[in-house]
Amino acid sequence: MTHNHGTSDGTIRWGILGTGFIAGLQTADLRENGFTVQAVGSRSLDSSKAFAEQHGIPTAHGSYEDLAADPEVDVIYIATPHPMHHANALLALNAGKHVLVEKSFTMNAREAREITDLAASKGLVALEAMWTRFLPHMIRIREIIAAGTIGEVRKVVASHNQSLPTDPAHRLNDPVLGGGALLDLGIYPVSFAIDILGTPSRVTATASMTATGVDRQTAAIFDYDGGAQALVDCELDAACANRAMVIGTEGWIDIEHTWYNPVPFTVHAVDGSVVERFDEPVTSRGMQYQAAELERLVAAGETAGTILPPAETVAIMAAMDEIRRQIGLSYEADKS
Template identity: 50%
Template sequence: MSEHLKWGILTTGWIAEQFASDIQLAGLHVAAVGSRSRERARALAARLSVAKAYGSYAELLADPEVDVVYIAPPHPFHAPEARAALMAGKHVLLERPFTVNAAEARSVVRLATVNKRMVMEAMWTRFLPHMARIRELIADGAIGRITSVHATHMQQLPREPTHRINALSLAGGALLDLGVYPVSFAFDLLGPPTALTAMARMNATGVDAEISLTMKHSGGALSVSTAALDQGGSNRAVVHGTQGRIEIDDVWYCPTCFSVYDDQNACIERYQTPVQGRGMQYQALALEAAIRSGTPSALMSNEQSIQIMETLDLARQQIGLRYPSDSA
């Protein structure tokens, strides 16, 4: 096996381009780009100086030189494209949300197991340097036992009814697109919830424009996750403990800084570190390491991806949001 695996990029949207650019900054090898449009594939390949551009996903998946693919289409296509890649013998980094629902998530993980390939959710925030330091501080008891986690993800996104973020047919809404970040953050620090209450404000197309989830976790800790797609917000996060707190600056789910306070409100640490690009390379490095070792990354396990989708399913059930793909 060469020094780095050969990556294929499935889709040519802005997040796929950012991901590819970031992993190139880290010295990883982007071998091919695939799109349903050969012109878009060629254009992105040219911008990234990638040799191969394919006019269909099937063509890219048939390339024997591609070891692992990054998949980032609209949500309803996550599971089908992941299954196709796994059947083609590729490892998969699958954009968040992992799938539209837990049933799809379980089917993808089963297929990965059968085909002896790795699939990992691209919850890139978990792999950022500031998140690693936060986990260290919590493990060392810097703020005592966690009592609550509060995080928001609010953006002013396009309002056109046909835009994917507002389209019921494309699993639109704040929860799956934005809310998955604070929910995943709560899972990362506290594990799955033992109880959940969700409330939402719906928009005219029938998807959630704003949603808030309050969860209770093992040991009694609480988490509050809020997301909105039609308004900006502070996009900060706070982890409260029995002996202090950690305040993460905006935008908490991207490379950023944070402060640690003791129970007397004195700042005892200020963390900041430069990150190349947007920081999406760390998840790719983790997946490459997992593939080489044969041991899945503990930072984003398939089990927890399924649990998160089960939680999002329950939240959608409580707010009355059902997608066409839920019946598939």
């Protein structure tokens, strides 16, 4: 299979929507790997100009509308808080731009469907920025599973627990800004389970909440018709090693901490002996691979790839909706 090298020939021009921490990480990875970052847009011209200066971006826009209308921009990377993704993506798509939308893709499956339907109708790419999917170690893990090396996959176990700011006004703790462990952290293990095992036939979830009314820690079991299970958990006020395992009838894959980053993994046979050890460091942070996938889709005239097609992004949001339903976590977006 063709491997994604995470580089660009620079012909496709990127616009960055939002100027926060994650926007800075993605922009650095783009610039270090040959991508053309043409413009940035923020609701404040000052923060847009500061970001442009910091990252050597030619054009700074004082509104999202101006960024979307910029004829020099082909693709818009959306890095605003979760509740804004839907409106920001629709704005960009309606202006004829492809979009790379930060995860979680939206607040719920309904919003996700509206984005992916609009993109499909316009022949544009709407790719979820689940960067982990496109990393070399994940590509190799899928190959190993497909080859039958660990037999029939019976179980996926994945955690994402971090000790994050406890300030009630912080985005992570604010229900208005889509706070909580699930949307920010849980999206990683949920997406991984669905990557390996597909859409679950049954979801069972529990959580405990913060004083501000978002989920502090959430755990879920995914059940599959064939008998496989996934155990996923997330927490925002306690850290752990954040390892993941894929367990099969003939062996298991142990992904080191933090499994959603570019890290080594080991494949073990049932007796514990080492079948394969994968350790290939990547340049930059690793967010360039998702951008390279978007450029590959655009160049091929395709709107859906195999690694993370739009329908799967919608299925991931639907699983998150079901977890939220069971733990009693609702957001403003659920009311429309």
